[in-house]
Amino acid sequence: xxxxxxxxxxxxxxxxxxxxxxxxxxxxxxxxxxxxxxxxxxxxxxxxxxxxxxxxxxxxxxxxxxxxxxxxxxxxxxxxxxxxxxxxxxxxxxxxxxxxxxxxxxxxxxxxxxxxxxxxxxxxxxxxxxxxxxxxxxxxxxxxxxxxxxxxxxxxxxxxxxxxxxxxxxxxxxxxxxxxxxxxxxxxxxxxxxxxxxxxxxxxxxxxxxxxxxxxxxxxxxxxxxxxxxxxxxxxxx
Numbered sequence: 001x002x003x004x005x006x007x008x009x010x011x012x013x014x015x016x017x018x019x020x021x022x023x024x025x026x027x028x029x030x031x032x033x034x035x036x037x038x039x040x041x042x043x044x045x046x047x048x049x050x051x052x053x054x055x056x057x058x059x060x061x062x063x064x065x066x067x068x069x070x071x072x073x074x075x076x077x078x079x080x081x082x083x084x085x086x087x088x089x090x091x092x093x094x095x096x097x098x099x100x101x102x103x104x105x106x107x108x109x110x111x112x113x114x115x116x117x118x119x120x121x122x123x124x125x126x127x128x129x130x131x132x133x134x135x136x137x138x139x140x141x142x143x144x145x146x147x148x149x150x151x152x153x154x155x156x157x158x159x160x161x162x163x164x165x166x167x168x169x170x171x172x173x174x175x176x177x178x179x180x181x182x183x184x185x186x187x188x189x190x191x192x193x194x195x196x197x198x199x200x201x202x203x204x205x206x207x208x209x210x211x212x213x214x215x216x217x218x219x220x221x222x223x224x225x226x227x228x229x230x231x232x233x234x235x236x237x238x
Contacts, residue, residue: 002097002099002205002227002229003097003169003205003207003229004229004230005072005073005095005229005230006072006073007167007169008095008097008169008171008207008229008230009072009232010166010167011166011167011169011171011207012038012095012171012209014142014143014164014166014167015142015146015163015164015165015166015170015171015173016035016038016039016138016142016164016171016173017039017138017141017142017143018030018031018032018033018035018039018040018138019031019032019033019035019039019141022059023045024055024056024059025052025055025056026044026045026046026047026048026052026055027042027043027044027045027048027052027055027056027059028042028043028044028045029042029056029059029060029063030042031063031065032065032134033134033137034132034133034134034135034137035134035135035137035138036134036135036138037068037070037090037091037234038070038209039138040060040065040068041068041069041070041234042056042059042060042067042068042069042070043069043070043072043075044069044075044078047077047078048078048081049081050081050084050085053081053082053085056069066236066237067087067236067237068090068234068235068236069082069087069234069235069236070232070233070234071232071233071234071235072232073230073231073232079235082235083235086237086238087235087236087237088235088236088237088238089233089234089235090233090234090235090236091211091213091233091234092211092212092213092231092232092233093209093210093211093212093231093232093233094209094210094211094212094218094221094228094230094231095207095208095209095228095229095230095231095232096207096208096209096210096221096222096226096227096228096229097169097205097206097207097226097227097229098205098206098207098224098225098226098227099204099205099206100170100195100198100199100203100204100205100206101199102225103191103192103195103206103224103225103226104192104195104196104198104199105192105195105196106192106196107189107192107193107196108189110152111151111152111153111186111189111193112149112150112151112152112189112190112192112193113149113150113152113193114147114148114149114193114194114197115147115148115149115150116146116147116148117140117148118136118139118148118150118160118162119150121150121157122148122150122157122160123136124157125157125159125160125176125178126160126174126176128176128178128179129176131174131176135174139162139164139173139174142162142164143164144164145164145165145201146162146163146164146165147162147163147164147194147197148160148161148162148163149161149162149163149190149193149194149197151177151181151186151189151190151193153181153184153186154181154184156178156180156181157178158177158178158180158181158184158186159175159176159177159178159181159186159187159189159190160174160175160176160190161173161174161175161176161190161191161194162174163194163197163198165198165201165202165203168202168203168204168205169203169204169205169206169207170194170195170198170201170203170205170206170207171206171207171208171209172190172191172194172206172207172208173208173209175187175190175191175208175217177190187217187220188220188223188224191206191208191220191221191224194206206226207226208221208226212231
């Protein structure tokens, strides 16, 4: 059975975890410590009213984080409330999934390698793409099974990605292709290698999240036959 969007929300959190999660009143507060929006946002545990907003805002500010809310399926009332309070939409995200058997394919010899921990050259590729130490720390605290995929093209370092499994569903994060190796099928090879690794560790599906603004990545996932199953976005004050 294909995982639904609510299952995939759990996979996002399970494979890209914050430092800590606390439940405060009607809110779930995440301590991201520089790991990006996904691990630094608040979500509502149930329907909330505007008078409860200050509780979440204060909790995030106490962590040194600007107030940031993740809006998922079923959060339409919260979305309207935050808009009324001056919170704008930030980074709408698409969620894709596909059966692992439809994606796991052999890649060209010596083009991809499953490696944990990441090599220094992978860290360099990530850093060049804006993925710094805070996000690398997220990868390190994710629970096994997990790996990175290192890609090579024309005998040069070409790409890197992180992959982990939660409840039988694998998710790829931080796929980054070196500029000199783009348009050479490296994104496809990395995804196929990640799926092959995940299949060997018992995963039944592969998933990925991608900002809607990333036209190239969305095109890649569609070309791989992955199904768009839902979205989420953030609300943050300017």
